[in-house]
Amino acid sequence: MAFLRGLACASVWAMAGVAVVVDAAVAADAAVLDVPTPYIPSTRGNVDEMLRLAGVTPRDIVYDLGSGDGRIVIAAARDYGARGVGIEFDAALVKESSEQARKAGLSERVEFRHSDVFAANLSDATVVTMYLLTSLVRKLEPKLLAELKPGTRIVAHDYGFAEWEPDHKVQISKNYMLYIVPSRVAGAWRVETPMTQGREFVLDLQQKYQVVRGGVRVAGGFLPAFEARLSGERLRFVLVENDVSYRFEGEVRGDVMEGVVRYGIGPNLNEQKWRAQRMDVPRL
Numbered sequence: 001m002a003f004l005r006g007l008a009c010a011s012v013w014a015m016a017g018v019a020v021v022v023d024a025a026v027a028a029d030a031a032v033l034d035v036p037t038p039y040i041p042s043t044r045g046n047v048d049e050m051l052r053l054a055g056v057t058p059r060d061i062v063y064d065l066g067s068g069d070g071r072i073v074i075a076a077a078r079d080y081g082a083r084g085v086g087i088e089f090d091a092a093l094v095k096e097s098s099e100q101a102r103k104a105g106l107s108e109r110v111e112f113r114h115s116d117v118f119a120a121n122l123s124d125a126t127v128v129t130m131y132l133l134t135s136l137v138r139k140l141e142p143k144l145l146a147e148l149k150p151g152t153r154i155v156a157h158d159y160g161f162a163e164w165e166p167d168h169k170v171q172i173s174k175n176y177m178l179y180i181v182p183s184r185v186a187g188a189w190r191v192e193t194p195m196t197q198g199r200e201f202v203l204d205l206q207q208k209y210q211v212v213r214g215g216v217r218v219a220g221g222f223l224p225a226f227e228a229r230l231s232g233e234r235l236r237f238v239l240v241e242n243d244v245s246y247r248f249e250g251e252v253r254g255d256v257m258e259g260v261v262r263y264g265i266g267p268n269l270n271e272q273k274w275r276a277q278r279m280d281v282p283r284l
């Protein structure tokens with residue numbers, strides 16, 4: 001127990017941003033062990049970096065998971081005009097958050113729920129913030145991927161996911177990671193484009209989070225998808241046939257992708273619509 005308490009303590013200091021000399025391996029272990037996430041508030045600067053990295057606007061609903069005294073949700077409403085929800089399992093902190101929101105005149109725009117984050121419904125979030133220990137962040141990953149809409153931005157302060165690489169990362173005194181929930185694109189899609197010309201065009205994609213690979217099966221051949229990028233619902237890739245590059249950009253909406261494809265030589269490219277329909281059950 002003393003060993004565990006020691007590890008928890010190292011994490012607490014690390015979260016507080018206080019310079020302490022701890023063995024790196026011990027600190028790393030502490031971050032992944034099942035140690036409860038303590039209450040260590042983000043500073044005003046930390047809060048602003050998180051909201052800035054998420055690109056919060058008045059159209060957003062910002063959820064802070066483990067919302068402490070409510071400062072992230074209150075700042076999202078006060079400084080960025082968003083609406084917000086705080087989820088916190090410490091009843092005293094929930095009470096304090098609601099009181100702070102009332103004093104700031106923001107009770108109409110923010111809400112604090114006394115709940116475990118695993119029991120909370122997060123599906124209407126457009127932005128999720130978290131300052132939680134790695135063990136909790138890792139456990140939350142499947143819930144976040146299953147519940148959040150594609151395009152939802154997740155910002156993690158200091159502790160990120162195990163295998164999911166951030167879409168963007170900044171280091172400004174502390175580390176902040178931005179993850180954009182990707183659409184599910186893995187599998188086979190029947191494509192109609194100006195390239196198809198009556199041929200069956202099957203776009204076959206493999207996906208690990210936002211990293212996408214694959215290409216098009218056509219008439220016994222294969223056209224690799226170059227420069228494939230997925231950001232939320234937006235997918236782009238380049239196919240090359242007969243030395244002409246076809247630059248696809250589109251949006252994924254469930255079982256349909258739609259967008260424009262540009263092709264030709266020089267700056268004035270031809271532009272036409274393309275569409276793809278899912279042929280199989282989605283996989284991630």
Ligand SMILES: C[S@@+](CC[C@H](N)C(=O)[O-])C[C@H]1O[C@@H](n2cnc3c(N)ncnc32)[C@H](O)[C@@H]1O
Pocket residue numbers: 015036037038039040041042043064065066067068069071072087088089090093115116117118130131132136
């Ligand atoms: C490091 S503090 C961060 C507080 C606030 N988000 C901030 O950045 O200022 C983590 C908070 O998460 C809360 N917490 C930890 N595990 C939780 C869980 N499973 N459900 C809800 N809240 C949790 C803790 O009570 C604590 O208030």
